[in-house]
Amino acid sequence: MASYKAPLREIGFVLNDVLKVERLSELAVFQDATPDTLSGLIDEAAKLIENQLAPLNAVSDAHGCKLEAGEVTVPPGFTEFYKMYCEAGWNGISQKSEYGGAALPYTLGKVVEELLCSANVAFALYPGLTAGCFEALEASASDEIKQTYLPKLANGEWSGTMCITEPQAGSDVGAAKTKATPQDDGSFLIDGGKIFITSGEHRMAENIVHFVLARLPDSPPGVKGLSTFVVPKFLVNADGSIGARNGVSVQSIEHKMGINGSVTCVMQFDGAKGWIVGKPNQGIQNMFVMMNLARILVGFQGLGQCELATQNAIRYAQERKQGKAFNGKAEIIEHPDVRRMLLQMKAVTEGARVLAYETAIYVDIARHHADPAVREAAQDWVDLNTPLVKAYCTDSAVELGSTAIQVYGGHGFIKEHGVEQIVRDSKILCLYEGTNGIQAMDLVRRKLMMHNGRLPQRFFDAVKADLVNGPESLVAPLKQALESLESTTRWIMETYKSNPDDAAFGCCDYQRAFALTYLGWNWLRMVRAANAGSDAVYARTKQVTAEYFATRMLSQVPALLGNVRVSAAPMMELDAAAF
Structure with a gap:
């Protein structure tokens, strides 16, 4: 059976050391949301979710939901946990106090979302859709409708x-x-x-x-x-x-x-x-108010499943003895190919967490910062990142779920070990709230073109400014990837109107290349933050994982972008009946 332990150290490292979450407490609305306060709340959420929800994951998968006489019965334990979750205030943790919420940062709500989605992504959909409905009504409804519905949605009664x-x-x-x-x-x-x-x-x-x-x-x-x-x-x-x-x-x-x-x-x-x-x-x-935030939510669902796959694969590899590696040790984590898979899983999961959390922080800044120019810049980041978070985190959930099965070997194919459920649970994440192909088209057709290319240019400028400080083993591959991404972005913007099929055919490769480049930047920032700390072993682990990403994954970017520039004409001219 798959197990789950909230990765509190990783969460704290990303929030505090990499992304400097204390800047949220500088916003007037979040003065009490200090890093210590957020950390304490995350710890409390983790205890509840680890102890009460995670054990329901396998049984809820096996039991499912039942429909009888127009009434739906949810899996055993769901109703009881839902009550505990709502009574503890987690359902409305990020909602406005005027509607009964705790008025804490959206970012905190998304961190709790990750915990929920690792422990039991099926359950997480119930409060997740409620939050989406709340956000849509808050944005567009009359005051009368808001007063009628929002307090009950915030506290989970409805x-x-x-x-x-x-x-x-x-x-x-x-x-x-x-x-x-x-x-x-x-x-x-x-x-x-x-x-x-x-x-x-x-x-x-x-x-x-x-x-x-x-x-x-x-x-x-x-x-x-x-x-x-x-x-x-x-x-x-x-x-x-x-x-x-x-x-x-x-x-x-x-x-x-x-x-x-x-x-x-x-x-x-x-x-x-x-x-x-x-x-x-x-x-x-009105619907896209809900949809855009829901796409970020789905990205966090994917991140949660990435974490679940990664920590179970590592735990199994550390314990499982099978044959002998070249160094004579029997645990399968000593085998080079297994270690390659685990490093891939760590590189993706930890890099994607920075992408997802940074997007959430920008949501808070876009909503609440006093300076309109800062709000505008933050919203640009949210708009640019939303398709990346949704598509990359969810594609990765399926890929890492499959990798976890591979680490387990034949045992991974057996239901009792629980990792095959990750693949089954994760595939829908690539489909709903707009398929990942639609996310790629949104990135290419809308986000690149908005404000004359201002959104991607913010990204290019931020990464370039960061390339001046870092180990050459990370900086050189990132610089190459960024140059390729920037030149291909200009090419898309110049040719899209005359050759839209080319961009459409290559948009998924482009989206993946953009996400990988973003993660390359994330790994540069993580290594820098880890080196500034006092734990040499932790810093060394970050350095090795970052170098794996830079040499084995970031190197894919030029090839992916080469695909983007290939004409789609022969493929699109083929008669549909020929298939």
């Missing part, structure tokens, strides 16, 4: 969903057909079906708040005609108490490859009463 996808409308959300008919009392009747609705039905919370994408009768076609609505499972009385059951029901639940403890529903809205959120026909803008 949970939330996002209802976007329909059978004919997946990534093409403009094809959605769900109807919203206005009523004399200002409400709307929602009619239609939605699929792939995470947490669409369960009884862990008293009510479920659905954030629904639908179309008004007189709206234009496509994405310009979509609006958003809040549709509760139970109607809410004037005094805030639970009222009658609304016209929304679960028709079936999906039987999936993984995340079996997370219920995925086919939902039917039959004259369900809802209220518009934001202005008519502005639904796609």
